[in-house]
Amino acid sequence: MVDILHRVGIKSSVAEVYSALTTAEGLAGWWTTDTEGEGDNVGGVLQFRFPPGGFDMKVLELDPGKRVRWEVIDGPEEWIGTQVNWNLDRVGDYTIILFEHQGWKEPVEFMHHCSTKWATYLMSLKALAETGKGAPSPDDIQISDWH
Amino acid sequence: MVDILHRVGIKSSVAEVYSALTTAEGLAGWWTTDTEGEGDNVGGVLQFRFPPGGFDMKVLELDPGKRVRWEVIDGPEEWIGTQVNWNLDRVGDYTIILFEHQGWKEPVEFMHHCSTKWATYLMSLKALAETGKGAPSPDDIQISDWH
Numbered sequence: 001m002v003d004i005l006h007r008v009g010i011k012s013s014v015a016e017v018y019s020a021l022t023t024a025e026g027l028a029g030w031w032t033t034d035t036e037g038e039g040d041n042v043g044g045v046l047q048f049r050f051p052p053g054g055f056d057m058k059v060l061e062l063d064p065g066k067r068v069r070w071e072v073i074d075g076p077e078e079w080i081g082t083q084v085n086w087n088l089d090r091v092g093d094y095t096i097i098l099f100e101h102q103g104w105k106e107p108v109e110f111m112h113h114c115s116t117k118w119a120t121y122l123m124s125l126k127a128l129a130e131t132g133k134g135a136p137s138p139d140d141i142q143i144s145d146w147h
Numbered sequence: 148m149v150d151i152l153h154r155v156g157i158k159s160s161v162a163e164v165y166s167a168l169t170t171a172e173g174l175a176g177w178w179t180t181d182t183e184g185e186g187d188n189v190g191g192v193l194q195f196r197f198p199p200g201g202f203d204m205k206v207l208e209l210d211p212g213k214r215v216r217w218e219v220i221d222g223p224e225e226w227i228g229t230q231v232n233w234n235l236d237r238v239g240d241y242t243i244i245l246f247e248h249q250g251w252k253e254p255v256e257f258m259h260h261c262s263t264k265w266a267t268y269l270m271s272l273k274a275l276a277e278t279g280k281g282a283p284s285p286d287d288i289q290i291s292d293w294h
Contacts, residue, residue, distance in 0.1 A: 003149070003254065005149075005151075006259055006262050006266075007259035007262075007290075009292040091292060092292060093292070094291060096291065098256065098259055107152055112152040112153055112246070115262065120266065123267070123288075123290065126290070143155050144155050144157075144241060145239060145240070146156070
């Protein structure tokens with residue numbers, strides 16, 4: 001098993017970042033405008049859609065202001081069964097996100113792509129929380145020929 | 148052992164990207180302006196300096212237009228002995244970089260930070276090769292309280 005890891009610090013409140021991870025409106029502001037579902041109750045399902053396809057995530061855990069965990073229940077084969085974990089902490093003026101997309105079976109080329117892509121989406125989340133404007137799909141940053 | 152993985156695609160020639168990885172001038176254009184040393188011969192040492200410190204890399208392998216491998220011989224404790232591998236390929240109009248920073252002993256918080264930071268530097272390398280202007284340190288993108 002291999003994991004994608006990231007860390008960003010956001011000059012915004014923990015509550016605002018938590019909201020951007022648990023409401024369809026918040027998620028639509030930084031990941032994909034085509035977001036539907038229930039992110040604020042355990043067992044709820046979030047549906048994220050992008051031009052090439054999408055992901056369904058089941059909410060596994062919610063600890064307000066501290067932790068959000070999702071399990072991928074539908075999407076690309078490599079993603080199914082993986083978990084996306086968001087750990088929040090407050091350090092000085094920053095809300096720190098420790099991010100893990102864990103449980104990849106193999107370090108395939110698609111995993112390399114998703115690692116870079118997650119970084120740009122985390123920067124989009126940071127921009128949303130700090131300035132009110134993120135860069136969600138379909139206006140996300142293009143990193144390669146895969147989009 | 149855990150690894151940082153990334154993939155970017157650059158609309159520029161393989162030769163130009165290879166040059167940006169093997170010459171002090173190229174490296175200074177996307178990673179840190181304070182770059183010195185010999186990146187174009189195996190056994191050469193590159194010295195990268197940033198406001199908080201730096202890294203010394205020994206060139207382990209050079210396969211022009213295909214592959215560059217470095218070993219970290221000085222820098223933060225967590226980096227020493229790790230390897231940075233650049234694999235280049237041509238796909239359509241793109242030079243594809245598969246990037247690995249491999250051999251981390253533990254998935255510490257600093258590794259999460261470096262994973263996100265590598266992504267932003269890879270986007271800086273992409274910008275340099277596509278537009279002539281990257282965002283090297285000290286004018287790099289700030290991702291958190293750690294800079």
